[in-house]
Amino acid sequence: MRLYWSPVELASRLARRGVRYNFASGAPDPGLLPINEIRRSFERIYEKYGAAVIAYPGAGGLRELRIELSRYINKALNIRVDWRNIIITAGAQHAIKILSQLLMRRRTIVYVENPTFVETIAPMKFQGARLIGIPMDDEGMNTHKLENLVRNYGPGIVYTVPNCHNPTGVSLSSDRKRHLLEIAEKHGLKIIEDDPYTSLYPNTGQTLKSMNNDVIYVGTLSKILGPGLRIGFVITSGKLRNDLEKIEQHDFAASTLTQYLVYDLLRRGVAYDVIQKAHELYPRKLRELIESLDEYLPSALMYRPSCGFYAFINTKANAWNLLRRGIKQGILFVPGNKFFINENRPNTARLSIGSIGINLIRDGIKVLSVIMNN
Template identity: 30%
Template sequence: MPLQFADRLNNVETSAIRELFKLLGKPGIISFAGGFPDPAMFDVEGIKQACAQALAEEPGGALQYGATEGYQPLREQLSAFMATKGAKDVAPDNLIVTTGSQQALDLLGKCLISPGDKVIVEGPTFLATIQCFRLYGAELISAPVDGNGVKTDELEKLIAEHKPKFVYLIPTFGNPSGAMLSLERRKKVLEMAVKYNTLMVEDDPYGDLYFGEAPPPSLLALSGSVPGSRDLLVHCGSLSKVLSPGLRVGWMIAQPALLANAVMCKQFSDAHTSTFAQATAAQYLKAGRMPATLANVRKVYAERARAMGDALTRELGDAVEFTQPAGGLFFWARLTGKGGKVSDAGEFAKRAIEQGVAFVPGAPFFAANPDVATFRLSFATADVEKIKEGVARLGKAI
């Protein structure tokens, strides 16, 4: 007798990116597909010392069950970490620790979305967000994005028309767009939150990965300048892209009522994020190694991003258009079809695999009206020479 699965599963399908990984076993293939940090950037020695320190100072706390809200020493360190980024009034009790920022999104779905609720996301946006929110029955509305992030004039029209449960944004070096929301638009987002009494969710896993000048302050850091906006803002952070995704340490900052319900839902799912991982992260932050780690990561990724931008211009010419990213892990590009070149990124991806290089077509990143000419490239895990070779292969595939 076949199993009768929950109706909610009819709203989602497996990740197009995860499915693509099945094709990457071909020897010699160069992958620009994943959204992973380079493992060579992990501060293994620092993490090793943090582990040892966690076991030496408080072995019971590191190895025992813990509070669902999070390991208190880590909450204190994250509060201090947020202060270095301009959010100076985030007390430890204002945040909960999550199992990666991915869990924060799941908790938002559980706490806020009823079937049929409307949620506005960027077009394009993080694929797992689309899947997560649809799993809980959301009707997703897509807000257009350009090189300066979400188009706030268009966003305001959508908020006024649809009256969404909340708006989900990745303002700084978004995945997949790589776009950075301008300071002017950030202020408009906060003003819209107050004007329409609409919750804004800021996902910020990439904000520390800038290549030159620091990006504008986060929505959270700016919220003090827009009266009333702080209670209408959720901020999700993560150590995955800057320290280690294997630790699975993220956090969520929100108003007390939302945090209380998120803690209740988290109790049902995993009781708490790994206390050992939390204790290790707390010791790492306490040791003061993060600034040097970030400086190294920024330098390496900036070099790779420059190499990819130069190679795309050299090898693909006017067959592709893109905005050079100022941080993060991704290029977002669009095929122009000029000169009779391929204009469908799905077809381009198949040709690229035949040439020994992989990337992700852009269509799955859209909640509605997908642009089939778009695609995402990650420069994080390939060194400069592999980037040059991989983009040269793309030139042969186009």
């Protein structure tokens, strides 16, 4: 399998040079990151646990963190879970990587939304999986077309971001969530639910996991406590849970230090405080982005985002060419072609509200409109 750079990574490298309007970053708003609380937790865990915080981590994750995380998952995500069925990973991307190693082989059929998040499908491709793209609209994945494709290609795995989709920002409707679960039961499909954004917005709708316990759930605390902490998790049971613990022996997964740190932050309620602030800020930022696009680029939105960090647009011209011009004007975004499965769509781009200041969004879209219209 050929290795390649993702457009997200390439855009991140460009961002390090410094840009005024960063619509590329998937990182959370820096104003919400609990820097002072993290510093206090560092001091607390070193004082309380000593050398244990820099010992080797155990496969599966720190027991104390898994127990505290089960409480968080129940409260913030409305998923009831036994702590023993939580596997700690080094972020959600690590979770997807090891799930791909365990569940996918050459020609394994994997059904994904089209477009989908480019960096999560990379390890699936590396395993040799055959990705089948499912068209989307403003209600998420078209589950009727999914069922037709399943009849053609047979059973496999569905990888989905049903709430606050990356890169489109849409959410799978309640009817389609139920239909997806019915299709999975009828045709023997495994479902991997990737869910980084549900807790950041109020009223995002149910997770698939809360509707059916057979769903393999991938979550993260990166968008709440900070992406550099690299704490994600998988909720599953039985043989797959045991196999995930075994495969973590290969890399020791998340560091012991950050696991103790996140345990202390969760125990002291810091994550809930951040979530409350996120519920205020991110909907405002997304509204600002949508209203700015409607004003300056009224035909650009390909999907109407409802939550999350992203909007996906038609750039009319080649997005990489526009990006080269945009960088000179201090604007950065992620070209969208690689988000598609077996489609060449060079005239698309992903815009993010994650880390850009709310006061810069409108001016940034105005600059983008000038670049696109010229």
